[in-house]
Amino acid sequence: MSISGSLSSALSGLTAAAKAAEVVSSNIANATTAGYSRREVITTARAVGQTGQGVSIVGVRRHVDPVLLADRRRAEATEAERVARSSFFQRLEAAIGTADSAVSLGGRIAEFDTALLEAASLPDSEARLARVIDTARNLASQIGGAAEAVQTARAEADDRIEADVDLLNRTLAQISELNGNIRATYAGARDPSALIDQRQQLIDSIASVVPLREIARDDGQIALYTTGGAMLVDGQAAVFGFDPAGLVTAEMSIGAGSLSGLTLNGRPVATSGSDSPISGGSLAAHFEVRDQLAPEAQRELDALARDLLERFADPAVDATLAPGQAGLFTDDGGNFLPADEAGLAQRLALNAVVDPRQGGGLWHLRDGIGATTPGLAGNAAGLVALHAALTSARTPASGPFMAGARSFAALQGDLLSGCVSDRLTAETEAGYAAARAEALTQLELAAGVDTDQEMQSLLLVEQAYTANAKVIQTIGAMIDTLLGL
Known part of the structure; x- marks a missing residue:
């Protein structure tokens, strides 16, 4: 993968991780808010021709059980x-x-x-x-x-x-x-x-x-x-x-x-x-x-x-x-x-x-x-x-x-x-x-925001953000080295 392709992939990863962190934080903050439904960022692979170019954010999905x-x-x-x-x-x-x-x-x-x-x-x-x-x-x-x-x-x-x-x-x-x-x-x-x-x-x-x-x-x-x-x-x-x-x-x-x-x-x-x-x-x-x-x-x-x-x-x-x-x-x-x-x-x-x-x-x-x-x-x-x-x-x-x-x-x-x-x-x-x-309300709440699960997701998001940031940092170092030759 070229330097520009790697940089594009890392930037798209940073963007997706930032959005995911925002959504997870919202889930945790509104865990007890009436009418709030858990959100999840939906992403898909992005490609240019036959080459992968990171991820694209498709949207934010609300998790609701319409029957319940x-x-x-x-x-x-x-x-x-x-x-x-x-x-x-x-x-x-x-x-x-x-x-x-x-x-x-x-x-x-x-x-x-x-x-x-x-x-x-x-x-x-x-x-x-x-x-x-x-x-x-x-x-x-x-x-x-x-x-x-x-x-x-x-x-x-x-x-x-x-x-x-x-x-x-x-x-x-x-x-x-x-x-x-x-x-x-x-x-x-x-x-x-x-x-x-x-x-x-x-x-x-x-x-x-x-x-x-x-x-x-x-x-x-x-x-x-x-x-x-x-x-x-x-x-x-x-x-x-x-x-x-x-x-x-x-x-x-x-x-x-x-x-x-x-x-x-x-x-x-x-x-x-x-x-x-x-x-x-x-x-x-x-x-x-x-x-x-x-x-x-x-x-x-x-x-x-x-x-x-x-x-x-x-x-x-x-x-x-x-x-x-x-x-x-x-x-x-x-x-x-x-x-x-x-x-x-x-x-x-x-x-x-x-x-x-x-x-x-x-x-x-x-x-x-x-x-x-x-x-x-x-x-x-x-x-x-x-x-x-x-x-x-x-x-x-x-x-x-x-x-x-x-x-x-x-x-x-x-x-x-x-x-x-x-x-x-x-x-x-x-x-x-x-x-x-009351029973149906409790079932609905049970299917809502699980703060423990959200905290685990937040850790994964932080790891993804750190990894993409590291890629960008490495590419920056490479470019500086090339410019110094």
């Missing part, structure tokens, strides 16, 4: 969906209260039951009658508070939908812009790895919102689709539309036009069911909480409130009541109309006639809501009838309860049992989804 990456993203979307469902059922159970809760609906019922029994045993005691009023008020407040917690969960779900939509729109626009930057970088024969890493981080940031499918395009570009088939990025970025409601009440729904659905590029899309293109992530879960899970819980609480109200509005329980007149409990102070059951749990209130705070008299508990004058102080018949109304078996007039007559406490137990069962199922599913997502 896709599985991990789908697992994160599933985890986000299951966690959102689990959180709602945990919140509902806390609002209703379990047996070990400091304050629970079951406890309020038991207190009311006991207060009625104590008052019936001593009907002339105003203290015991006042205890009945306090426990009845607490019971109505507990039911209303649980229903308020449900509507608060709906309002928060509406807010989170807005946040998810904003994140999607902003991120998809950035991914589309990066696609263009990566294409331009390829056209300029530059390394786009840093831009591709940045794009991967952006995709990962929305992977839990909707399940994604990534498709490679020319010049390093990608297209993004949901697993349900909706186009998110393919050249241009898609745009989601959503109008937040702010305040959410029991009567509001998509069907009534009082709550917003979801649009994609101006066209409505299903947010649930097999036809939904977004099912499987946090966005779909928030819609499910707002439009299905919370309304179902509200209907159960409304049915529970109706059963309580109607138990004490029966003339067979209180002979002083006129047909249709409110009994011990009222619909916001008035008579209850079955057509207005939605939101009844929040409107359930103690009858002002028996409440001294509202100008009523305690004696009405003993003598009847419709009584005009106090009766015998020792007459316990009315209080006994009230207790019987609470504990007697009655078939609920509404609600998704199992058929059959039951006491009010048993009806509340059915509601709580269903909530606990839903919560346990949701927690199990969320735990499994979280474990799967």
